[in-house]
Amino acid sequence: MVGMRSLVILATIFSMTLALSGMVYDNGIETSDYVHPEVCGGCHEEIYAQWNGSMHSMAHKDPVYEKLFVIASRETNSSFDAFCTKCHAPIDYLSGKIPSADNYNVSEISEKGVSCDFCHTVNATSGIGNGAFISSPGRIKRGPLNDSNYSTFHSTVYSDLYTKSDFCGICHNVVHPFNGLVLENTYTEWKEGPYNETTSCQDCHMTPGVTRFVPNPGRAAVGGPIRENIFTHYFVGGNAMLPGLLGSPEHEKLAQERLKSAATLEIEAIEVVNDNVTLRLKVTNTGAGHKLPTGLTEARLIWLDVEVRDASGKAIFRSGGVDENGYIDHDAVKYHTVFGDASGKHTEKVWFAQKILSDNRIPPKGYSIEYYNFTIPKTAKRPVILSARLNYVSASQELSDLLFGKGKVRPPVVEMTSANYTLYAPSAKETPDFSFVMAIFTFYITVRFYKSRR
Numbered sequence: 431m432v433g434m435r436s437l438v439i440l441a442t443i444f445s446m447t448l449a450l451s452g453m454v455y456d457n458g459i460e461t462s463d464y465v466h467p468e469v470c471g472g473c474h475e476e477i478y479a480q481w482n483g484s485m486h487s488m489a490h491k492d493p494v495y496e497k498l499f500v501i502a503s504r505e506t507n508s509s510f511d512a513f514c515t516k517c518h519a520p521i522d523y524l525s526g527k528i529p530s531a532d533n534y535n536v537s538e539i540s541e542k543g544v545s546c547d548f549c550h551t552v553n554a555t556s557g558i559g560n561g562a563f564i565s566s567p568g569r570i571k572r573g574p575l576n577d578s579n580y581s582t583f584h585s586t587v588y589s590d591l592y593t594k595s596d597f598c599g600i601c602h603n604v605v606h607p608f609n610g611l612v613l614e615n616t617y618t619e620w621k622e623g624p625y626n627e628t629t630s631c632q633d634c635h636m637t638p639g640v641t642r643f644v645p646n647p648g649r650a651a652v653g654g655p656i657r658e659n660i661f662t663h664y665f666v667g668g669n670a671m672l673p674g675l676l677g678s679p680e681h682e683k684l685a686q687e688r689l690k691s692a693a694t695l696e697i698e699a700i701e702v703v704n705d706n707v708t709l710r711l712k713v714t715n716t717g718a719g720h721k722l723p724t725g726l727t728e729a730r731l732i733w734l735d736v737e738v739r740d741a742s743g744k745a746i747f748r749s750g751g752v753d754e755n756g757y758i759d760h761d762a763v764k765y766h767t768v769f770g771d772a773s774g775k776h777t778e779k780v781w782f783a784q785k786i787l788s789d790n791r792i793p794p795k796g797y798s799i800e801y802y803n804f805t806i807p808k809t810a811k812r813p814v815i816l817s818a819r820l821n822y823v824s825a826s827q828e829l830s831d832l833l834f835g836k837g838k839v840r841p842p843v844v845e846m847t848s849a850n851y852t853l854y855a856p857s858a859k860e861t862p863d864f865s866f867v868m869a870i871f872t873f874y875i876t877v878r879f880y881k882s883r884r
């Protein structure tokens with residue numbers, strides 16, 4: 431509880447600084463300065479339908495967020511209330527109506543989370559991360575079109591900020607407000623990765639393309655012209671759980687599709703010596719513009735489930751299985767971030783996090799190699815079947831238990847990709863010859879190539 435007291439002191443300093451800079455309590459902005467998304471939806475029908483049900487539309491009413499917020503608020507004497515609110519219910523933050531553990535729904539518009547009128551009245555940023563937006567609500571709506579004067583409801587101003595990842599970076603980088611520990615780093619992962627020259631967040635998250643930009647011709651609004659491309663507003667990531675829980679099957683399906691396009695899993699080599707098998711797996715981040723997984727990575731979890739059975743179905747080896755209560759095998763290969771508190775113990779409570787104990791996530795276009803060893807028993811029926819699955823879950827069972835009570839909610843598992851292999855080796859010392867397979871493959875490609883040239 432020593433950590434607790436210093437948190438409270440730091441929090442007091444933090445809120446005094448905020449009050450002095452006029453950021454929380456007295457900036458003259460009211461919730462009523464912002465227009466409800468339904469009103470925007472009157473003319474922007476398609477965009478509204480895409481946004482409604484997105485994680486942005488749920489950023490405040492999301493029960494996972496609400497539960498964690500309430501615990502954070504209680505355990506830190508409200509010192510994180512304004513901080514969390516800044517990104518999850520920015521209009522509440524701007525108008526100084528900060529939710530607390532005992533009074534969570536402070537305004538009607540905060541139900542709408544990160545909504546149209548919040549995003550389209552950001553006129554500048556004060557940097558990257560921790561909600562560095564500068565908002566100027568009013569008649570002017572800002573956006574990516576430099577020739578848009580068709581609206582009778584509002585005037586429009588072109589702003590190239592909207593076309594850049596920096597706009598998303600306002601919130602998609604989170605740093606602990608009191609000790610500076612990096613908690614979420616999606617923007618920086620993108621910025622330091624191979625996509626920053628070619629592909630923005632918008633190019634993957636505001637297009638039908640999933641892992642690249644694909645034009646989406648149409649109208650941005652009733653009364654607007656037909657354009658070659660309109661950016662979509664589904665803002666789908668890996669979260670298939672919440673849209674599922676809160677009744678948006680379309681977003682749920684899109685999130686599953688996205689997860690299934692994010693990575694590849696290859697059986698790189700299998701070596702068999704005296705029935706001792708070494709298996710080499712390669713997981714490559716082929717589709718995500720940032721690490722895999724990204725975002726709230728003490729919750730998000732990607733792991734390998736490797737299973738070996740004999741021809742009669744008898745289990746020979748398993749790593750990464752899930753037990754009947756939803757807990758993943760301790761020895762599984764897991765890709766995620768583990769935070770430690772002041773005493774160096776693992777914590778899922780980011781407000782207590784002081785260091786990163788481990789982080790083995792896969793960088794964009796990067797890969798990770800994993801080895802497995804097992805022995806095929808003499809009694810095993812041949813052939814032996816190997817199957818490996820790359821799975822994703824939005825929150826571990828442990829975190830779900832903490833938030834909702836033990837076993838109350840079972841976060842759904844999405845299989846991202848899989849690989850299978852049948853090991854025919856009838857006896858010891860037979861090694862599947864990959865160079866032979868490669869030779870056949872090369873031959874095939876060469877034949878195709880010459881055929882297509884003719």
Ligand code: HEC
Nearest residue numbers: 465470473546571573574575578580581583586650651654
């Ligand atoms: C009365 C109908 C109507 C309403 C209501 C309406 N808009 Fe528009 N809006 C339009 C039309 C028409 C366009 C022009 C589309 C085009 O140029 O292709 C437009 C364009 C825009 C643009 C593009 C601006 C640019 O320069 O890139 C944004 C952003 C926008 N609206 C946001 C909003 C928001 C936010 C709301 C709710 C607060 C809203 N609109 C409400 C009709 C409306």
Ligand code: HEC
Nearest residue numbers: 470474477478481544545546549574592593632650660661
């Ligand atoms: C998280 C912030 C965010 C939210 C919420 C949001 N938008 Fe946008 N919107 C953007 C960005 C960013 C772009 C520009 C993408 C680009 O050009 O790369 C955009 C583009 C637009 C455009 C121009 C479309 C085009 O491509 O020509 C309109 C119109 C618009 N938004 C209306 C809305 C409406 C209506 C809502 C609510 C239903 C909404 N937006 C919610 C960020 C947001």
Ligand code: HEC
Nearest residue numbers: 485489492495517518598600601631635665666667668669
């Ligand atoms: C005002 C802060 C803010 C801005 C600006 C913002 N986001 Fe978000 N975004 C959030 C929050 C908060 C969530 C999580 C909501 C939740 O899960 O409760 C989120 C969720 C998402 C998700 C879903 C993640 C998942 O797990 O499925 C995607 C994708 C996303 N944002 C993309 C973008 C893109 C692209 C931009 C820029 C065009 C952007 N965001 C701008 C705050 C913001």
Ligand code: HEC
Nearest residue numbers: 598602617620630631634667668692717718719723724725
């Ligand atoms: C090359 C395409 C691509 C680019 C560029 C890209 N993303 Fe993603 N993003 C994906 C894919 C695919 C996923 C699903 C896999 C995953 O969850 O990590 C994803 C997932 C996410 C998630 C959900 C993470 C999770 O695991 O719950 C968020 C949040 C997100 N992206 C935000 C962003 C932001 C912000 C940017 C820009 C800084 C960005 N993305 C750039 C493809 C991209």
Ligand code: HEC
Nearest residue numbers: 494495498499510513514517560561601602604724725726
């Ligand atoms: C700087 C902006 C920012 C701040 C501050 C912030 N968050 Fe978030 N939060 C995000 C973004 C962006 C995401 C989406 C990342 C992803 O999907 O993995 C997110 C996702 C989440 C989620 C995942 C929701 C789900 O349904 O899986 C929870 C829970 C959450 N935040 C809790 C909190 C709490 C509690 C605080 C305060 C201690 C907080 N956040 C502060 C930006 C922020």
